[in-house]
């Protein structure tokens with residue numbers, strides 16, 4: 001029946017993910033849009049609009065309408081299983097349809113259920129899946145904290161097997177349901193804390209959008225990240241190494257709390273220990289209010305008493321912990337390569353809406369930071385160039401702006417005159433070693449080396 005439901009959902013007068021209603025206020029938080037979306041869908045009579053009302057917006061339709069949309073057998077099976085319920089207003093779903101950025105329909109739960117509600121798709125779900133999606137098919141991938149399995153299903157075509165784990169047993173059930181809905185057979189759901197259910201496996205890719213909301217005590221399992229919010233993410237970063245295949249990587253995406261003045265990469269490095277490789281891809285900062293507004297709207301989508309309470313109590317906790325802002329980050333962790341100190345780099349992410357961080361970006365940046373950490377001999381042999389997709393906009397005073405074309409995920413950034421001279425020199429040199437030879441003394445060579453390392457760590461140069 002799940003399979004048949006899946007087939008029916010893709011045959012609804014066009015894909016759900018293509019429905020123009022998804023464009024309505026796409027930038028805003030979902031909850032304020034619900035009455036608007038419901039009103040617009042009620043004005044339509046196509047089957048897709050009916051399915052979206054009953055399964056997505058919990059807006060009742062008639063029993064005859066749901067049978068016409070899903071077929072009588074599927075509709076009756078869903079009614080018998082209490083996935084659909086009928087009362088005097090009509091038929092609605094007890095689960096919630098979530099629509100992934102690929103347009104895939106998943107069954108998950110409304111987050112105002114609180115407690116152990118199973119998350120379907122969030123703003124970072126496809127961010128983490130794309131950044132971890134291997135370019136060629138790999139053997140094993142892990143979707144940690146998979147929720148309803150959206151990221152696992154996205155990466156499934158690029159792995160022989162995907163294991164989707166979650167501490168919430170109900171998430172594993174919904175993940176299995178969603179694999180059936182999608183007709184995907186290589187995703188296996190397991191239950192347990194972090195890496196405990198996969199101790200004996202080795203993964204080419206691990207992806208995790210951890211719960212990252214700071215909470216005073218325990219909270220919703222999909223959201224609560226610890227008192228600061230980053231505790232579970234940090235634990236996953238520390239504990240992932242034993243399950244990574246030799247050239248495997250773990251990719252996390254979250255809104256990291258900014259508490260100290262310390263740069264993010266230094267803080268994470270201290271928490272991670274010296275040896276693993278660490279690439280920090282930094283996105284934009286959000287005010288604490290922005291996260292609090294989102295959480296409160298999830299808790300009470302009707303903006304009632306509970307909304308106000310949640311908003312204020314969340315903000316008061318953020319202030320108590322000393323959170324100044326949240327920074328969206330993608331973190332990539334690799335196994336130690338044998339040296340005493342692992343490579344570290346911080347790349348600023350473009351805010352261009354078309355810019356996506358892909359696995360190949362992470363590969364290029366990891367190679368760059370590994371070279372930066374590999375020592376002077378390896379660096380001297382290297383031939384380097386400005387990263388593809390970047391160009392220099394020169395300013396009259398010798399400085400320049402690095403700017404990226406729309407698809408390139410690096411943010412606009414300023415370069416001092418010394419860095420600009422170095423880039424110009426690298427353009428005509430056969431190797432870094434050739435540039436070093438031109439320097440007369442040790443301090444000149446040290447300046448060149450330092451400059452190259454900085455540009456490699458910032459993702460501006462590639463090999």
Ligand SMILES: C[S@@+](CC[C@H](N)C(=O)[O-])C[C@H]1O[C@@H](n2cnc3c(N)ncnc32)[C@H](O)[C@@H]1O
Nearest residue numbers: 125145146147166167168193194209211221222
């Ligand atoms: C923010 S949701 C992400 C859901 C989904 N992967 C996505 O990207 O949309 C975090 C998920 O982590 C799970 N989780 C929380 N604590 C966990 C733990 N200790 N071990 C494994 N999973 C955990 C939650 O149940 C939830 O499904």
